[in-house]
Amino acid sequence: MTRRRITNILIKEWRVLFTDTNNTLMVTLVPLLIVGQLLLYVWLAVHFGGDTIISANIFQNAMEKLRQSSSVVAVLPVGDQFKVLLLNQFNFFLLLIPTMIAISFATFSIVEEKLNKSLEALLATPVKTWELLLGKALAGAIPALVITWLCAGVFLLILLGMGWGNLIDMVLNPSWFLSLFLLTPAVAILSFLLGVIGSSRAKDPRGAQNIVLVIIFPVLGLIAVQVTGLVWFTPLLTLALALGIAVSDVIILRVAVRLFQRESIVVSWR
């Protein structure tokens, strides 16, 4: 019954989501544009930044760790090593996609029910709070995940188009795959659960978005620590991070259920 209920919440959410053209564009087009835009920045940095950027102190630590992590990269010209360093950040940049979609959609998930005045009728059914919250989180996380993987594919195609195909082997390392297929799903679910918490605690969509905006900072932090070489995400570290976030998904779901106060949601919201 539980699985059926969660599936039905998923299907309903998707029907509501994809009957709105703006929502559909937001989920599909915007992430693709962001990937394209980021690659453009990388290309601009490499072509017009030249030695000034490559030799910047901020990147030296990371460049050294990159050379240590891969003997293949170590023998490349410094310019190509810099390209690989920047392209390696994309596995973390891709984490921003589910996070960004969560800010937009998960925050509306409960607020919209309240605005529609459908929440009270929903809470009068035998649905359990955790089924409702997990269903809503998955309803956002699954499309966000699919579009993230699609963006990863587009990223590789653009690399080929830019004539950087020779670097693809160095980008597609074990950390890349672990990040894409373990870390990204864990972060997607976490983002949407936090989004749903924000949504259930806020009084309106804007308030919910403000609460959820904090999700983005840890992801930016990951990018910052890697690009500066402060922490180098080896496959083992990436795996540990993914598992850690997966465990926190379960904990956050329990927290979300505790924070979802039916009474204050039904009575206080206007």
Add this chain to the structure above:
Amino acid sequence: MAIIEACGLTKKFGETTAVEDLSLQVEEGDVLGFLGPNGAGKTTTIRMLSGIIASTSGYATIAGQRTDDNVEKLHEAIGLLTESPGFYDRLSARCNLEFFASFYPGLNASAQVEKYLRIMGLWDRREDRVGGFSKGMKQRLALARALLHEPRVLFLDEPTSGLDPEASQEVRQMIGRLSSEGRTIFLSTHNLAEAELLCHRIAVIRTRLLVMDTGEELRRRFFHRQVVIQLETSDTSVVEAVKNLAFVQDVSEEGNELFIELADPKKNRPELVRAIVEAGGRVLEVTERQHPLEEVYLRLIREEANRDS
């Protein structure tokens, strides 16, 4: 046997008491009209009884199930029509109902959805988006949603509020039909005529439960029964003769009509008519005046307001 039972139910929101010490019982198959002014605690009571919010103190049981324990089980036994219909406007009527039906174990969702869409006269519009429905259609759809799982107890929170007279009548007819099927209905309404038409008993609340009885008993409790005598012409000697009768408690006159309060209307009526005829009055019609429930309600609320002030 009481299917709805509340015992000392109290709800406070901070310093404000929304419902105080509410105790009532509703028998299976009864329709209870739950009346009260705005902010009297009607919706809060319904929310407590349907397990949506918890009481501050006291308890309630619905069909033997505590409302503060295992609410999922409780929700299988009740149907709730909320104050606002509340649907997903971009989804069709069928999709909306199937979604809500999917939460009930062992329910043939598509069959139940078809059954109630047909009953509510919405089958032909089943694939239309709910956003395009009129208020009345949404209300009928909300009623269908409340009934999908065949609940024993229905809570209806102002089901005709904001509807035009035609839509109100449709919803009322539907409630009447549900009542005739033997369902227990807890009907919160502002519409006194509706309550009188549909309900077996009436409860009036203003934070506390003021009264709960049948409409007839409430009238009897608050107003003496009045006999109305229509005369061919008004005649002061007839009025004087009536006033002199020992069992007459009060007499008033409006045109050709006399309004007379009797100690025992059933027993005193023949003697009254004879006295009028003997005094030369020509009686056209003898009827009993029914005080509308509205008068009872207003009197109750005013008395309560005076007591508070």
